[in-house]
Amino acid sequence: MLNIIDGFKIFGLNIKFYGILMALAMLVGVILACKNAKNRSLKSDNIFLLALYILPLAVIGARLFFVLGSESSYTFVEILQIWNGGMSIFGGIIGGVIGVALFCAIHKKNFFNVTDVVVVSLILGQAIGRWGNFFNQEVYGQVITNPSWQWFPFAVYIDATASWHQALFFYEFLLNIGIFVGLFIMLKKVKQKGYVTATYLISYGLIRFLLEPLRMAEYNLMLFGVKLSSLTSAIALAIGVAILVVLIIKSVKSKKMQNIKK
Numbered sequence: 001m002l003n004i005i006d007g008f009k010i011f012g013l014n015i016k017f018y019g020i021l022m023a024l025a026m027l028v029g030v031i032l033a034c035k036n037a038k039n040r041s042l043k044s045d046n047i048f049l050l051a052l053y054i055l056p057l058a059v060i061g062a063r064l065f066f067v068l069g070s071e072s073s074y075t076f077v078e079i080l081q082i083w084n085g086g087m088s089i090f091g092g093i094i095g096g097v098i099g100v101a102l103f104c105a106i107h108k109k110n111f112f113n114v115t116d117v118v119v120v121s122l123i124l125g126q127a128i129g130r131w132g133n134f135f136n137q138e139v140y141g142q143v144i145t146n147p148s149w150q151w152f153p154f155a156v157y158i159d160a161t162a163s164w165h166q167a168l169f170f171y172e173f174l175l176n177i178g179i180f181v182g183l184f185i186m187l188k189k190v191k192q193k194g195y196v197t198a199t200y201l202i203s204y205g206l207i208r209f210l211l212e213p214l215r216m217a218e219y220n221l222m223l224f225g226v227k228l229s230s231l232t233s234a235i236a237l238a239i240g241v242a243i244l245v246v247l248i249i250k251s252v253k254s255k256k257m258q259n260i261k262k
Contacts (some may be wrong), residue, residue: 021132022087026055028128029121036120039187040113049107050114054099058092065091069228089126090232096122112194119200120183126204127176133169141166141214168215172207179203194247201240209233 030051034044065088067074100118104111133139137158144155144164156167179200187196212230226234 017135018132019082021129021135025125025128025132029125032124033117033121036117036184036187040117040193042109042114042117046107046109047117050100050103050118053103054096054118057095057099059087059095061095061098062087062089062092065094088229089129090229090236093122093236110193112197116187116193116196119197120180120187123176123183123200123204124180127173127180130169130173130176139169139172140216141168142216165216166214168211172211175207176204179207192247192251194243198240198244198247201236202244203240205233205235205237205240209237 030047033047033050037044037047059082063079063082063086066086067079069088070086096118097115100111100114103109104114130139134156137156137160140156140158142165143161144150144166149155150157150164153167153170155164156170157163158165182203183196183200186199190196209230212227212233215229
């Protein structure tokens with residue numbers, strides 16, 4: 001019998017939908033990045049090599065960030081069992097940033113030139129990955145007690161609580177798709193490096209900051225009296241704004257210098 005959490009078996013091997021969705025998100029992300037590479041004068045070979053830096057570090061970062069922020073205790077073996085769920089996108093982003101930085105330092109590439117391509121794939125991968133949360137019955141909001149609203153996709157039934165909850169994973173999926181469309185167009189239209197990256201950090205940071213208070217999280221680590229996930233969202237948003245401000249100031253100064261030369 002098919003179980004959305006346990007998945008299915010092939011030749012005795014347990015295949016989980018969560019893992020399938022994560023693998024699909026990575027594959028689609030790499031393919032899309034190869035397509036978008038030309039917008040930043042990069043080659044497909046650069047993207048395949050970049051993936052070797054990003055993907056392992058992103059997975060490690062995503063798992064460690066979740067484990068460190070969890071109220072549960074994990075054995076070393078349980079930490080390695082990523083197929084059971086428990087991945088933090090912010091940990092994945094941190095790991096991915098380290099991967100991009102290493103790639104750019106070793107292969108002499110412009111950091112923002114690369115991240116502009118990466119974030120377009122990243123947000124689409126995040127949208128796909130949210131459906132992994134559906135199969136694992138994660139990322140849901142407050143209990144819905146009104147029977148009139150107990151229907152998908154507004155709400156989702158969670159077996160562990162035997163009740164209907166706000167389908168936060170689906171809300172974020174839709175918002176992520178909206179960001180993806182905007183960034184995809186922006187990457188083609190805006191040639192200045194860094195603007196796409198800044199827009200991603202601002203838009204996704206804002207979305208997560210607004211949704212996190214509704215979430216009945218699997219982990220609720222607090223720092224400075226604030227949920228770690230909310231704090232991380234605010235930091236991502238702030239970094240995005242800072243990058244955007246710096247880029248705008250540089251652009252204004254560059255135009256002034258050009259006018260002086262004329």
